[in-house]
Amino acid sequence: MKRIYVVGTADTKGEELAFLADAVTAAGAAVARVDVGTRGALVPVDIAAKEVASHHPQGTSAVLVTNDRGTAVAAMGEAFARFIESRDDVAGIIGIGGGGGTSIITSGMRRLSLGVPKIMVSTLASGDVAPYVDVSDIIMMPSVTDMAGLNRLSRVVLHNAAQAIAGMARTPAPAASGKPALGLTMFGVTTTCVTAIAEELRADYDCMVFHATGTGGRSMEKLADSGLISGVIDITTTEVCDLLFGGVLAATEDRFGAIARTKLPYVGSVGALDMVNFWAPETIPEKYRDRLFYRHNPNVTLMRTTAEECRAIGEWIGGRLNACEGLLRFLIPEKGVSALDIEGGAFFDPEANRALFEAIEATLKPAPNRRIQRLPLHINDPEFARAAVAAFREIAS
Template sequence: ATDDRGAAVAAMGEAFARFMAGRDDAAGIIGIGGGGGTSIATAGMRVLPVGVPKLMVSTLASGDTSAYVDVSDIAMMPSVTDIAGLNRLSRAVLANAAYAIVGMSRVPPIEAEGKPAIGLTMFGVTTPCVTAVAAALREDYDCLVFHATGTGGRAMEKLADSGLFAGLIDVTTTEICDLLFGGVLSAGPDRLGAAARTRLPYVGSAGALDMVNFRAPETVPERYRDRTFYRHNPQVTLMRTTPGENRAMGEWIGERLNRCDGPVRFLIPELGVSALDAPGQAFYDPQADAALFDALERTFARSAERQLIRLPFHINDPQFSAALVENFREIAA
């Protein structure tokens, strides 16, 4: 026994998660709480499948909820007042929450399409490529496109581990930049891990490996102040990766892909890895790109199942998206 409230809350969250993981009869789930209650309830919600209605009424719902939602589909509703008895405001909020969870739970689950699902990764600067790939495959596959913002990569990895996908087309591996160099959109150190664990057909590329993401300019660490930046919008500042950083990324990616026993095709766009990495654009740097590609060449262990393919195209060229589709169809057949 312990009098440590924090330890008790953590233990209760773990116990509730184990309890909910063993249930297959949940039509929906609703939670009400402050800091401790939100932590406990959402721990159980996160283990339920995507699509099961999940609603958390919380005093923390209008702040940073990433620790509670993570890569699940929990809906967070602000309680407005504290969870301390009923009043005219809490009655209205809780009534709306009750109506919401009942309404969501009454609706029959949407049937999945009969086509197999595949996961794809995209950033704004790789949108033309990924859009073309999805359009070419949509007749045969249910194409689930994930925004490579950290959460997107983690969600794709989690769903791959769950058995949802028939394959992955990981065009935009940019989250690795943020993992290695302190950006704000890292998907964590397990990026590319699901491909190795599941042996799914995997087609990848170097999409947006020319940039590390930060918030507003004043949030950029002091050690990077003399670097090349691009202001994506007032809240997002992009930093161009250097040849040294690109070598480190090439080695990191090569080592991770070498752990894959399933079919792997990694395609290199020699003329640029993003819309900003093109002649006349802010991040055009053939020397930095060459460092990335050469490191991949040195590190990647080719085999009958694993192939590294260099192509004389920009990542957003139609020929490159066509090559991604061709290689995926070949290994997924």
């Protein structure tokens, strides 16, 4: 039987944890009370902190036998993430916490598949929650008051949270049906291409377009890891530029990792690899001050990548794609990689592009499942979009 996991630090938030679990039970849901505290529980729980801590790679002692609170919180976060991944009865998860509890519990929430209901009632929920949510679908709910004993307001907040998680778990979203889902990456400077691809494939696929802003690429790969998409057309790989050269819309080192892990059919390209993104001009690092820039808007400034940088980008991408054992096609538009990289455009630089293309070809090891195709086209030419569609249909079939 699936249960709602009610999670908190029973050593410091025991009263609130018990109240929340009772409220979820009263709403008609089965619950599992989970303690992620690092000292003794003050209320009864179903899953003790010691059991959670045993999932740490170095065992229980790495979590519970330490006098340093920061170390214990970090270790419990890792243990809880591994613990929750091991469960097959999670109908939803709701957590309560301050700084430490929020860090621990959201570490586990982020490991769960998208679509599994997740609510975090937190004292931190009205601030910058990006480190806790990342690319997951966690709902951050402000506790308003600190959790230092129940009061008339905290009871209302916890009651509402209990009703929300119980309702979501009781009436889950209908299972996806019909067309398989397809992930695509797009930037403003590749919109023409990606829009044309999506229009061509929409009759057969549920096309999900992700803005290549760092979080966009990670969101798409999270869906891939969660088994929620059936293929990827990764036209816009620009996040790699920001990763390697300090831009503000960066991928992580795990870019393309989900493609390797899932072996999904994949068509990639070099969209917007001609640019690194920064905010307003005054935010640009001093070492780049003499470079070629394009002011996209008052808050976003683009820097043209050099031939040397393009070579490093190409080698990085090729190296990552070598780990992909699924069917893979990589298309190279010889006449330009973005709307700015076109003859007469602000970023037109055939020499830099040549370094990029040659580095990818030299690094990506030939294999029956992997193929590079050069096309005498610009990335936004209609013929390029049609070639990408044809490549995907070939490998998806």
